[in-house]
Amino acid sequence: MRPSVITLALGTAGVVLLAACGGSTSPYGGGGGGGGGGSGCTPTATQLCMMNTAFNPATKTVSVGTSLTWMNGDPFGHTTTSNAANPAGCPTWNDPVNAGQTSAGVVFGTGSVTCAYHCTIHASMQASVTVQ
Numbered sequence: 391m392r393p394s395v396i397t398l399a400l401g402t403a404g405v406v407l408l409a410a411c412g413g414s415t416s417p418y419g420g421g422g423g424g425g426g427g428g429s430g431c432t433p434t435a436t437q438l439c440m441m442n443t444a445f446n447p448a449t450k451t452v453s454v455g456t457s458l459t460w461m462n463g464d465p466f467g468h469t470t471t472s473n474a475a476n477p478a479g480c481p482t483w484n485d486p487v488n489a490g491q492t493s494a495g496v497v498f499g500t501g502s503v504t505c506a507y508h509c510t511i512h513a514s515m516q517a518s519v520t521v522q
C-alpha cells in the first residue's frame with residue numbers, strides 16, 4: 391500500500407498549492423487583480439473594507455450617529471473620500487489609507503441622506519452610505 395500513500399501525500403500537496411494560487415478568487419470580483427499579499431479585511435457593523443480594488447460592502451445603511459471606519463485589506467494604498475456633490479447633512483471626509491491600515495472614524499450624524507464616496511486613486515471604486 392505504500393505507493394498509494396505516497397500518491398495521496400502528493401495529491402494533498404497539489405491541492406494546497408492550488409488553493410494558494412486561487413487566493414484572489416473572492417466572491418467580490420477582484421476588479422483590479424491585485425489580491426494576494428494584503429492582510430485581508432472582514433466587514434463588520436462599523437467597519438467597511440477596501441478589498442480587491444473595491445469597497446465592501448458597496449452600499450451600507452446605518453442609523454444616525456454611527457461612526458464608520460474603512461480598513462484597507464489590499465497590498466497598496468486607497469483613499470475613502472466623500473463626493474463633493476453629496477447632499478447637505480453628509481459629513482465631509484478624505485482619508486488616505488495605506489495597506490493594512492484603518493481610517494479614522496467618520497460620524498454620520500444626520501438621517502435621511504445617502505452619502506456617496508470614492509477612492510481618489512482608483513476611479514472604479516465608488517460606494518455609498520445611507521443614513522436612516
Ligand SMILES: [Cu+2]
Nearest residue numbers: 468509511512
Ligand atoms: Cu483605491
